[in-house]
Amino acid sequence: MDVVDSSPASRPTADEQCSTLYPHELAWRDRQPFLESHGYMLRPRLRPGWVPSWRVSGDNPWFCEDSHSLRMFPHIVDATRMSDGKLVSIKLVRTGSLEMRIALYLCTPPLCEDIKNHCVPLLDLFEDNKDASRSYMVTPFLRDFDDPLFDCVNDVLDLGEQYLEGLVFLHRSGVAHRDCTNANMMMDAGPLYPRGFHPLLGEFLPDGKTGTWPNSRTRCPVKYYFIDFGISRYFPPDVQSKLVIGGDGRDQEPPELSDDIPYDPFKLDVFILGNFLRKNFYDRFSNVEFMRPIWEAMTRANPDERPSAADALQQWQRMRKAVSYCHRSWRLKRREESRGWTLFLGLVHVIMVVHCAVTRSKCHVAFCLVMYNRRQGDVLWLRSCRYSAFPGDVAHHGAFHELNIFQSQTTCCARHRAI
Structure with missing residues (x-):
C-alpha cells in the first residue's frame, strides 16, 4: 500500500496553490478576448497572460485579490461592464433553451417596466462566436437574499412582501418558477455597499484588500429577485390545461411532485415560497410568530386548499400592517439564544x-x-x-x-x- 507523504516539503506552496487555474477558469480565460469585444472585462486572474501580482509585489499570495479562484459555479463568471464599471454576472446557457426564452420574455416591454417584476433583469444576450449552440446571458451581479444578514423584523416583512409580489407578477404573466427557494432568491446589494464590493470576498471593496461594512436595509432598502428559470414553465393565455409533471427542484417536500401524475405548478410555487419563509425565518427566529398562519396555509398538503399567490400577498400585507411599530423595529431574536x-x-x-x-x-x-x-x-x-x-x-x-x-x-x- 502506498504511503502518502504529508510532510511540509510535499505540500504545494502558497504560490503553487494560488497560481493554479481550475479547468473552468482556463475556459473563461480563453473566452476573455471575446467577452471583451462585447464590452465585458474579467478579473485579472482570468485574463490571458496573467502574471500573479504577488510575484511582482512580494506580498503574501493569500492577501492578493487575484489569488482567489472561481469555484462556485463553472458556468457563471463575474465581470465588469467596461462602459460604466458595473459589476455583472455572465452565465453560459444553451442557445434557445427554455431558461433563455423565459428570461427574454420577462425582460421585454411592458413586463420589464412593471415595478412588481422581481425577475433578474437581462442586460445583454449574445451567442458564442465559435459555437452557436452556446450563448451568454448578462445580468446584474446579485448577492444571496441573506447576505449580509438581516437587521430587524421589518426587513423580513419587506422581503416576504417583495417575493410574494414577484410571484404574483410571474403567475399573472403565465410563468411558474417551480424552484423559488434559497439558491434562486437573490437581492441587489448595491444600496448596502455604495462603494461596491468584491464578487468573491463580499465584505471587501473591489480591490479585495480594503474591508467594508454594509448599510442598514432600513436606511437603504434593497430589491429582491428571482433567478434561474431552468425548470420554469410558460403558459400562453390561450392554453387551457396548465399542469406539469416532473420532480425536479431543490425543494423536494411538496407532496404533489410526480413524474407521472400532472399537478398545478402555480400552487407548487406557493408551497415552495411558504416553505422558504418557514425554514429561513420562522424556524430560526422567535419573534416572527405572526407569519405562521400564512406559511401554514401556503404549505397545505392539498394544493386546492392553498391560497393563490395573490391571496397570500393580501394576507401578508394585512399581517404587516397589524404588526406594531415597536415589533417591526426590534432586532431578530434567534431561537437558540440564551x-x-x-x-x-x-x-x-x-x-x-x-x-x-x-x-x-x-x-x-x-x-x-x-x-x-x-x-x-x-x-x-x-x-x-x-x-x-x-x-x-x-x-x-x-x-x-x-x-x-x-x-x-x-x-x-x-x-x-x-x-
Missing part, C-alpha cells in the same frame, strides 16, 4: 436607539468575538457584530449585524494553512 445573551442584546438595542433619538447622531458600537486555535495561535474565525442606529430614519431602527467573515485577510491565511 436568556443572558438575549437580555444583553436587548439592552444594547434600547440604549443605542434612545441615544440616537436624543442626540440625533450616528452611532456605532463594534465588538468582536475571536476564537483562537490554542495549538497554533491562529485565528480560526472572526465573528463581527455591529450595532448601529441611524438618524433621519422614520422609525430610528436599530441594526445588529452578525457576519462570519471567513474571507478576511487574517482568517484566510489561517484557513489555508490548516488545509
